[in-house]
Amino acid sequence: MxxxxxxxxxxxxxVKDVNDDMYIHREGLERALSRAIRKHKNIVVHGESGTGKTWLYKKIFSELDVYYEVLNCATVNQCGSVSDAIGYLVARLEPNEKVGHEEAKGAEGNAGFAKGHLEHTSQYRKSAPDNYLKLVRLIRKRAKSKKAFLVVENLEHIVRDKDKISELSSLLLYLDDEVYAESNVRILLVGTPNNLRDYFAEVDETQTIINRLQEIPEVSAxxxxxxxxxxxxxxxxxxxxxxxxxxxxxxxxxxxxxxxxxxxxxxxxxxxxxxxxxxxxxxxxxxxxxxxxxxxxxxxxxxxxLVAENSRLEKNINSKETRHGRRNQVIYTTGVLSQNEFSNAEVEESLREHFPTSTEGKTLNVSSNLIELSNGTHPILSKTPKGNRYRFIDPKIKIMIRWMLQKNDDERLVVKKFDESIKF
Structure with a gap:
């Protein structure tokens, strides 16, 4: 063949680069990002893992000839702070920064005349104390006259660390600072939470950071x-x-x-x-x-x-087979919901629709079940910053729920073992 x-x-x-043959154009998202690039705000691109956020911004940056460098939040965690991670990025981009030279003049007598020569001794030093200022100047130097961005990828790795978010917030505020604005380098935030603005609002009650952010629509499935x-x-x-x-x-x-x-x-x-x-x-x-x-x-x-997701899900499911096990019903219901984020009321409404007989006339303790599923050592859900909505910590768990939990005509839920759940 x-x-x-x-x-x-x-x-x-x-793969790192966009696969043009298999790239799906999403005109609304592409238009929104292109317009955001033309404005004077930092930009937020958000969506579930695997939905194509990276390919989206790389595709548009390529088409608009935008220069960018990437700061991965996994590196931030590894380095311990945003500042140290930026210093690491600076060192990687320009390992040896030449900052000047000293002139040494030597005089030698020879055949009745003086012969002088200059010996240039180069001096090198590590990144400047203000790592971010050094970085934006370096990006501007490389970008020349192009639009330029610092892309902060995988923001979900640090959103729950208030110290790191506070550090990042300070960088976002430099958008209008005279010294930093001179380089004209903006920040593109990329992450899975659909409410990244709320995380910054927690460390900035004055909303000054929010006013410097533009969020394009969610990059969804x-x-x-x-x-x-x-x-x-x-x-x-x-x-x-x-x-x-x-x-x-x-x-x-x-x-x-x-x-x-x-x-x-x-x-x-x-x-x-x-x-x-x-x-x-x-x-x-x-x-x-x-x-x-x-x-x-x-x-x-x-x-x-999906091995890890199977293990995590098994730790949250009650038993092999249940008729009215409410916890399993709640898990099943979250798995068949079409939306990625949901509230107590939305889960309860869907639960009553899928299990009308066992829920008729009953008071359902959905909120308690959702809290349990978002806590402990093996949670499958996470709360949004405001605490009134939930989403899966990884969309693969949703896939695993669809495969592991089977609802029979009598509303009984059958829980399949891992090997059983992959026999079709």
Whole structure:
């Protein structure tokens, strides 16, 4: 079987550079980011892990010829502070900063005349005490006349550390400072929380930081249509794989593409992950996508990518099989909700819809269950800063809930073991 490209060249969930062949244009987000770049505020790009935040800003920066450097918040944690992480970035960008020279003049007598020479002794030093000022000046020097940004990636790693958020807040306030503004380098914040402004509001009651931030709409999951088109393009158009139907077992192309959408919860990174596994299985089977290969591909992905989420979820689920176990019902309900963030009332409304018989006329203690699921050593939910809404600590947990909890016609929830949950 001839492949124009290899599967790993087509489906690239974690590569540094944007894969133009498999990039899904989202006009609204692209327009919002492009306009924000033209304004004079720091920018916030937020969305669940794997939704394409990095590819979005890299794509637009490339199209608009914007220069940028990246500060990863994982480095901030490793260094212990924002300032030290910036110093590390400065040292990496310009390890030896030449700051001047001393002139040493030597005189030598020779044949009745003086011969002078200059010996230039270069001096080097480490980054200046004000690491951020040094950084923005260095970025401006490299950017020349281009627009320039410092991208702060993976902000979720430090949002709950008030000291680090306070440090970062100070940098955001330099937007209008005469000394710093001279370099005209703005900050692009990238992270998973959809309420990053609230975290900064906790350390700045005057709202001065908020007034210097512009938040574009959430970078959310793709539409089902986009996922289907992405999978078809990669698997059939670029890799030219053949699809082998098994109609007696309902394995049709329609079912297959919709299954990719369902199991990936339409998150681009997971779409790439699953399709890569499918393509690798197909490449070992003469370029054919079969029901057996598809099932094995899903099994491979689950066992590789969701082991940690399975373990975490098992610690929160009550028992093997329950009829009216409210905790399990709450977990199941959060997994089938379409939105990524939800309140007590929204979970209760959905719970009553999915379990009408067991909830009729009952007072449900949903709030208590959600609190328990967001606390302890193995939480599956996290509270928003205001404390009245919840979201999954990782969207993979939502996938695991869909696979592990099965609701029967009598509203009984069957909890599958890990191995059972990946048999389709």
């Amino acid at each position: 001839f492949f124009r490209k290899s599967p790993e060249e087509v489906f690239t969930p974690r 793709l539409s089902k249509h986009d996922v289907v088109e992405l999978a078809k393009k990669g698997l059939f158009k670029i890799l030219r794989l053949d699809f082998v139907e098994d109609r007696p077992r309902n394995f049709t192309e329609w079912y297959f593409l919709n299954a990719i959408s369902w199991f990936s919860i339409n998150i681009p990174q997971y779409v790439h992950d699953i399709c890569l596994e499918v393509a690798l299985e197909a490449s070992d089977d003469g370029g054919r996508i079969t029901r057996k290969g598809y099932t094995q591909a899903l099994r491979n992905w689950v066992q590789e990518a």
